[in-house]
Structures are given as C-alpha cells and as structure tokens.
Amino acid sequence: MPMFSTLEGKFMSHDRAATETWGERAEATLAAAGHKRGGARRAVVELLDDQECALTAVEIEDALREVGKGKGERRRVSRASIYRILDELEGLRLVQRVETGQAMVRYERVNEHDEHHHHLVCDDCGVVMPFSDKALESAIETLSERVPLKVSEHEIVLHGSCQDCAL
Amino acid sequence: MPMFSTLEGKFMSHDRAATETWGERAEATLAAAGHKRGGARRAVVELLDDQECALTAVEIEDALREVGKGKGERRRVSRASIYRILDELEGLRLVQRVETGQAMVRYERVNEHDEHHHHLVCDDCGVVMPFSDKALESAIETLSERVPLKVSEHEIVLHGSCQDCAL
DNA sequence: TTTGATGCAAAATGTTTGCAAAGCT
DNA sequence: AGCTTTGCAAACATTTTGCATCAAA
Numbered sequence: 021m022p023m024f025s026t027l028e029g030k031f032m033s034h035d036r037a038a039t040e041t042w043g044e045r046a047e048a049t050l051a052a053a054g055h056k057r058g059g060a061r062r063a064v065v066e067l068l069d070d071q072e073c074a075l076t077a078v079e080i081e082d083a084l085r086e087v088g089k090g091k092g093e094r095r096r097v098s099r100a101s102i103y104r105i106l107d108e109l110e111g112l113r114l115v116q117r118v119e120t121g122q123a124m125v126r127y128e129r130v131n132e133h134d135e136h137h138h139h140l141v142c143d144d145c146g147v148v149m150p151f152s153d154k155a156l157e158s159a160i161e162t163l164s165e166r167v168p169l170k171v172s173e174h175e176i177v178l179h180g181s182c183q184d185c186a187l
Numbered sequence: 188m189p190m191f192s193t194l195e196g197k198f199m200s201h202d203r204a205a206t207e208t209w210g211e212r213a214e215a216t217l218a219a220a221g222h223k224r225g226g227a228r229r230a231v232v233e234l235l236d237d238q239e240c241a242l243t244a245v246e247i248e249d250a251l252r253e254v255g256k257g258k259g260e261r262r263r264v265s266r267a268s269i270y271r272i273l274d275e276l277e278g279l280r281l282v283q284r285v286e287t288g289q290a291m292v293r294y295e296r297v298n299e300h301d302e303h304h305h306h307l308v309c310d311d312c313g314v315v316m317p318f319s320d321k322a323l324e325s326a327i328e329t330l331s332e333r334v335p336l337k338v339s340e341h342e343i344v345l346h347g348s349c350q351d352c353a354l
Numbered sequence: 355t356t357t358g359a360t361g362c363a364a365a366a367t368g369t370t371t372g373c374a375a376a377g378c379t
Numbered sequence: 380a381g382c383t384t385t386g387c388a389a390a391c392a393t394t395t396t397g398c399a400t401c402a403a404a
Contacts (some may be wrong), residue, residue, distance in 0.1 A: 022203055024334060026288075026333045026334065051284065054358090055358075055359085055403080056357080056359065056403050056404070057359095057403070057404095058358080058359045058360070058402075058403080059359090059360090059402090060360060060361090061359075061360095076393095077393085077394080078393090082199070090357085097361090098360070098361045098362070099361095099393095099394085100360080100362075100363095100394090100395075101359080101360055101361070102391095103394060103395070104359085104360085104395090105359095107395095114355050115311055117288060119286035119344075120381085121284060121286055121342075121371070123369095123392070123393070124392090124393065124394095125393090125394090137212055137333055140334060140336045140338075142336065143339075149335075149336075151334055153326070153330045155324075155326045155329065155330065156253070156326045156327065156330055159320070159322045159323045159326040160323065160345075162236060162322065163193055163320045163322065163323055163345075164345065166193045166196060167191060167193065167307060167318055167345065168307070168316075168350055169307040169309065169316075169345060169347045169348065169349055169350075169366070170347045170348045170349075170353040171307075171345045171346070171347040172310075172346055172347045172348070173345070173346040173347070174343065174344065174345045174346065175288075175343070175344045175346070176341065176343045177286075177342045177344070178327075178331065178334065178336060178338045178339065178340070178341045179338070179339055179340040179342070180329075180336045180337045180338040180339045180340070181336065181337045181339070182335065182336055182337075183335055183336075186337045222383075222384090223377080223378045223379070223383050224377095224378070224379095224381080224384095225377070225378080225382070225383075225384045225385070226384090226385085227384070227385060227386090228384075228385095236375085239362080244368085244369080245363090263384070263390095264385085264386090265386045265387070266368095266369085266386095267369085267370075267371080267385080267386070267387080267388095268384080268385055268386070270368095270369060270370070271371095271384085271385085274370090290367075290368070290394095291367095291368065291369095299378090315368085336389095346384095349360095355404100356403100356404090357402100357403090357404090358401105358402085358403080358404095359383090359400100359401080359402070359403085360399105360400080360401070360402090361398105361399095361401095362397105362398090362399090362400105363394070363396100363397090363398095364395105364396085364397080365394105365395080365397090366393105366394080366395065366396085366397105367392100367393085367394075367395085368391100368393085368394100369390105369391080369392080369393100370384085370387085370389105370390080370391070370392095371386095371388100371390070371391085372387105372388090372389080372390090372401085373385095373386105373387090373400105374385105374386095375384105375385085375386085375388105376383105376384080376385070376386095377382100377383080377384070377385085378381105378383075378384085379380105379381095379382085379383100
C-alpha cells in the first residue's frame with residue numbers, strides 16, 4: 021500500500037534517501053549499541069526495510085517463512101525472537117509501534133529524514149494505509165509546545181471505511 | 188485530571204451541558220436499543236459519567252469496589268460484565284476506546300456536544316490526561332475529506348514525559 | 355571462549371465466551 | 380413467563396519469559 025499524501029492528493033511511491041537505507045542505519049545503530057549480528061535479526065531488519073507500512077509480529081513471521089520472495093535473506097524466525105527483536109529496535113528508536121485498535125500491535129521502521137506519516141484504518145476489512153499531511157504536522161508541532169508534557173512522539177489514527185468497503 | 192486546553196492555555200474544568208448528562212443519554216439510548224436495566228450496567232454508566240478521562244476495565248472494577256465513594260450506585264461488578272458492558276456502550280457510540288500504548292485499552296464516554304478531546308500519555312509514569320486543540324481539530328477535519336477513507340473517528344495520542352517525570 | 359542471539363515450551367497478561375443463576379418487565 | 384443481565388470459570392489470543400543451545404567476535 022503506497023502512502024497517501026494530502027499535499028499531492030494522491031498516492032506517492034516511497035522515495036528512499038540515496039545516501040543510506042534504513043536497514044543500513046539499523047545495522048550500524050545495533051552494532052554501536054554492542055549487539056552481535058544474528059541471522060534472525062538481520063532477516064527482520066531486511067524485511068522491515070522493504071515495507072511501506074506497519075506489520076504485526078505474525079505478519080512478519082509469515083513473510084519471513086515465504087523464502088525466495090523479495091530481496092534480502094528470508095529464513096524462518098521464531099515468534100519469540102521477532103518480539104524480542106522488535107522490542108530492541110523500538111528501544112533504539114529504529115521502529116515504532118502503531119496501535120490501530122486491532123487485536124495485534126503493528127510495527128514499522130522510523131526513517132530519520134523522511135516525512136512523518138500516520139495511519140488510516142478501515143474498521144470493516146482491517147486494511148491499514150499510511151498517509152501524510154503537512155498541515156496536521158504543523159498543528160501538532162505548535163500544539164506540542166503549549167501542552168504540559170515534553171512531547172517525544174505522536175500517533176494519529178483515522179478510522180473509517182475504505183473505498184472498497186464504503187460501497 | 189482536568190483537561191488541558193491550548194485555547195485557554197490552562198486546565199479547564201469540565202462543563203456539563205445543563206440539559207442532559209451523558210449518563211441520562213446513555214440510559215435512554217440503551218433503553219431505545221431494547222436493553223433491560225441491570226444493576227451492573229447502571230453502576231458502570233454512573234461511574235463513567237463521573238470521569239474526566241479514560242479508564243481501563245480494571246480501574247473501573249476497582250473503582251466500583253470502593254463503595255460509598257462518589258455519587259451513584261457502587262457495587263462490585265465482575266470483570267467479564269465490565270468488558271461486556273463497555274463493548275455494548277462502544278457499539279452504541281456511547282463510549283470510545285483509547286489506545287495509549289499501555290498494556291490495557293482505556294475507555295471513556297463520548298459526549299455529544301462537548302468538544303472532542305485527545306490524550307497526553309507520560310511514558311515514564313503512565314499518567315494519561317486529556318487535551319483539546321481547535322487548530323488540530325480543523326486540520327483533521329480538512330484532511331478527512333481529502334483522504335481515501337470515509338472517516339468516522341480519529342484518535343490522537345501525544346507521548347512524552349509529564350512535568351513531574353521530566354524533572 | 356565468552357557473551358549475546360535464538361528457538362522452544364511454558365507462563366503471563368488482557369480479553370472473551372459458555373453456561374447456569376438471578377433480575378427486569 | 381420469557382427475556383436480558385450477571386458472575387464464575389474456563390477458554391482464548393497475544394506477548395513475554397526461562398532455559399538450553401547455537402553462533403558471533
């Protein structure tokens with residue numbers, strides 16, 4: 021699912037910074053934090069690097085089991101390891117949790133320079149898609165300085181019916 | 188925890204519409220939906236009517252166990268009933284879920300005329316407080332019409348450190 | 355060869371469900 | 380009486396943990 025941008029009013033394909041992929045930055049950050057390089061974690065990082073939007077732990081597990089698809093190393097990784105790896109990555113601010121009101125939490129990579137994005141959730145079919153909106157971000161920015169909280173993150177989820185389900 | 192309003196730049200006490208409390212509307216809506224009036228549900232509705240902000244099922248259970256405090260009927264209500272009641276109320280759009288990234292989902296009443304509010308979450312101590320911001324609401328409103336989703340709800344959570352924890 | 359990474363199985367947690375008893379109307 | 384509501388206990392789903400083994404440095 022490509023990202024919807026209100027600026028352009030259409031779906032945008034993801035432009036990766038030419039200099040360094042998120043996966044490379046993730047590996048570097050993990051190394052700097054004193055982690056050894058394990059195959060399971062590398063597979064998870066490579067998978068997340070390919071994704072446009074947030075996945076659940078189970079979706080990650082299933083995607084990794086489908087060997088040969090996509091680029092990067094695909095190998096079976098246990099559910100427990102996936103949760104442990106996501107937790108580490110979250111601690112290093114390399115991934116962020118996305119709460120969609122569905123049963124399972126979703127996770128997605130955090131890009132350093134990319135514009136921030138948020139999520140549209142179809143409560144009928146469960147599809148989750150990313151969107152970005154400049155006006156919303158500036159409202160949040162202004163607001164963040166007036167509120168009795170030292171704001172470090174924000175999460176916005178719009179719920180409703182997607183175009184297929186709204187018919 | 189009173190609500191923080193950026194419009195006023197301070198904490199506002201909650202102004203209840205003089206005409207009808209949320210609890211009254213809830214009872215009426217439940218009756219119209221063909222429900223009988225049970226003691227457990229009445230206790231939960233009365234408790235929610237008193238709250239400024241979102242509670243978890245366990246917090247509701249504990250609050251109801253403390254007899255004699257606050258107004259309204261207080262009686263022990265089983266956890267299962269609390270979840271069932273919250274689920275009914277959510278279906279009738281009388282309460283809404285609030286996902287704070289904490290272990291448990293929170294629930295709070297939805298007021299018809301009151302301004303919409305969102306949540307500040309301190310990731311250190313876990314305190315949750317409501318806030319409202321006009322500019323944010325209009326950004327959301329504008330945005331909602333330009334996005335490929337028939338938007339019915341939105342949820343915004345700011346994470347960070349509260350004034351006590353940021354010291 | 356020491357320390358972190360991983361898989362498996364079991365546990366913990368939060369929520370939901372089946373069912374019988376109790377409560378409304 | 381006939382229906383809903385409730386409590387209890389068991390089931391369920393997701394996530395976390397203990398521990399033995401494996402692999403990286």
